[in-house]
Amino acid sequence: MKAVHFGAGNIGRGFVGLLLHQGGYELVFSDVAAPLVDAINAVDRYTVHEVGEGGRDTVVTGFRALNSAEHPDAVIEEIAGANVVTTAVGPTVLKFVAPLIMSGLALRDPSSPPLQIMACENAINATDLLRDEIKERAGDAWDALAGRAVFANTAVDRIVPAQPEGAGVDVTVEPFFEWAIERPPFGDDPPTIPGAHFVDDLAPYIERKLFTVNTGHATTAYFGARAGIDTIAAALADDDIAGRVSAALEETSALLAAKHGLDPASLADYRATILRRFRNAALPDTVWRVGRQPLRKLSRHERFVGPAAEAAERGLPVDALVDAMGAALAFDDTEDAQSVDLQRMLREQDAATVTAAVTGLEPQHPLFARVEAVVAARQAELGV
Ligand SMILES: NC(=O)C1=CN([C@@H]2O[C@H](COP(=O)(O)OP(=O)(O)OC[C@H]3O[C@@H](n4cnc5c(N)ncnc54)[C@H](O)[C@@H]3O)[C@@H](O)[C@H]2O)C=CC1
Ligand SMILES: O=P(O)(O)OC[C@H]1O[C@](O)(CO)[C@@H](O)[C@@H]1O
Structure with a gap:
């Protein structure tokens, strides 16, 4: 199972990437910050340090990173063959990742299971915003692409502060986390994300x-x-x-x-x-x-x-x-x-x-x- 995650920043590495790794996904981070992409590719593991009461360290492995500004085609290819796409880039950046997801869907084998897309941003119905951006760009092609993906809204909660200089790829986070995900879009086949809870009505x-x-x-x-x-x-x-x-x-x-x-x-x-x-x-x-x-x-x-x-x-x-x-x-x-x-x-x-x-x-x-x-x-x- 493969997940492509846009935004390898604080919440990307310290929360979404961590849980996807624990769910057994091979993780492909996609980011536009070249030094960050290089730093991720220079290591084969990073540690998520939970600080405060009950905090513990968890090691994340099985990841790599792509620079979507320099190598958009490589990202598109990964999306075409992925099971899951997530984002943690900020709500205003969704419009910039939408074209890559659209192209990934166009390249995707129509007979493969639908790509499961979840935007993990602090905004109401961020995944719907992302879907609307993709749909707008797709124009007449949307009818053919729509069946190749499912879109589920989510609510993500974990405090991940800015990381100190020199922390490298490791991330310091609070012990608490909550990830609520809309269940209906997935039918009988929700993604395997331990610790996430699936709800009928996210509002x-x-x-x-x-x-x-x-x-x-x-x-x-x-x-x-x-x-x-x-x-x-x-x-x-x-x-x-x-x-x-x-x-x-x-x-x-x-x-x-x-x-x-x-x-x-x-x-x-x-x-x-x-x-x-x-x-x-x-x-x-x-x-x-x-x-x-x-x-x-x-x-x-x-x-x-x-x-x-x-x-x-x-x-x-x-x-x-x-x-x-x-x-x-x-x-x-x-x-x-x-x-x-x-x-x-x-x-x-x-x-x-x-x-x-x-x-x-x-x-x-x-x-x-x-x-x-x-x-x-x-x-x-x-x-x-
Ligand atoms: N940090 C936190 O405690 C929490 C943050 N969030 C949400 O998560 C999202 C990300 O927040 P943070 O991780 O804190 O920010 P961040 O700034 O640490 O990470 C964002 C990452 O997105 C990358 N990025 C920017 N444009 C991109 C593009 N076009 N394609 C791919 N990557 C791109 C940046 O280079 C950066 O690495 C925001 O929507 C925020 O509201 C949600 C819950 C908690
Ligand atoms: O970009 P925003 O909306 O400030 O996101 C970060 C916020 O989300 C939170 O993680 C809460 O989940 C807080 O750490 C922080 O206030």
Whole structure:
């Protein structure tokens, strides 16, 4: 069995690649970073170090790497003969891997079992986005290709921080992981991925994950950065920040309970587990990594505006989420292109224009004026 995995970065090596290896797949990493591809090909094993309570080391073998920028044809050939394709490249990069997957499907023997495709990104229905990119590019050829693949959405959860200089191919991760995968697309033949769980309806899982883990993590990062704190664990050691994060997560839990009928007591346990994970002092995770790409994180269906918009529509409280968005607007990292764009927009455009452009909300939406107020407050802080 062979799996081609796009994106040999933190989650690629430290989570998806690890579980595929444990499932018995021969692993072909595909990446565009030449030094990373060379480093992977220079070793025949790497270690995933779990740090924190219960952590252990696991060795991954049976892999190689291809540079898809330099050798796209080699990647296409691997895809044509693979059982599984996964991605962990970031939701905005899916459009760049789509053409290779499309060409791999075109080359694939139509009588072989369908290629099982799963995008493992922090986004709702990322695999559907990938399928739509492939379909759009395929045009009239899509009808012939569609039967050669199945597409399943997934929710992946494991904190994999940026790796220290000199770590090589090894990866430091937290012990916790969760991988929920839609079952229906696979029929009777799901992929063998130990530790993954297959669910009939992914919506409650992905929303619970994105609107709790990712909302909470990003909230910690933005309040931490605003307070001049560098790491996630240190930010949560600040009682004021911890209180703000808990308040934001109580609001998303209230929405999840109302929308999906999730049990409030189980949601409280889930929140407590997550806050413990964030506090893992052995994990060298910075507010800059977790806060990265604030424009993506503040977009319409993401971890802040997504739950807050639905909560506001239902008349549920959103004060703490709006506060967190205010902190996100102050995220000023000159190394992060989206942070630079955001700060420029705040300086150059009026509050209503920024609010509409960043959040995608209609001016008449019940959340709009609330966000516009924190945009205006940030602009006042900037002297605009
Ligand atoms: N790091 C984490 O804790 C988690 C990350 N995720 C998600 O996983 C995805 C990846 O995140 P990380 O691994 O943290 O990022 P990363 O930056 O460590 O890895 C991304 C990799 O994708 C590669 N890449 C970029 N463009 C490519 C292309 N066109 N073809 C092939 N490879 C390409 C990059 O060179 C890099 O090695 C994101 O969607 C993120 O939201 C999800 C859960 C946890
Ligand atoms: O690119 P993003 O969305 O920040 O992804 C990384 C996030 O996902 C998580 O792993 C949670 O699963 C956090 O470590 C981190 O906040």
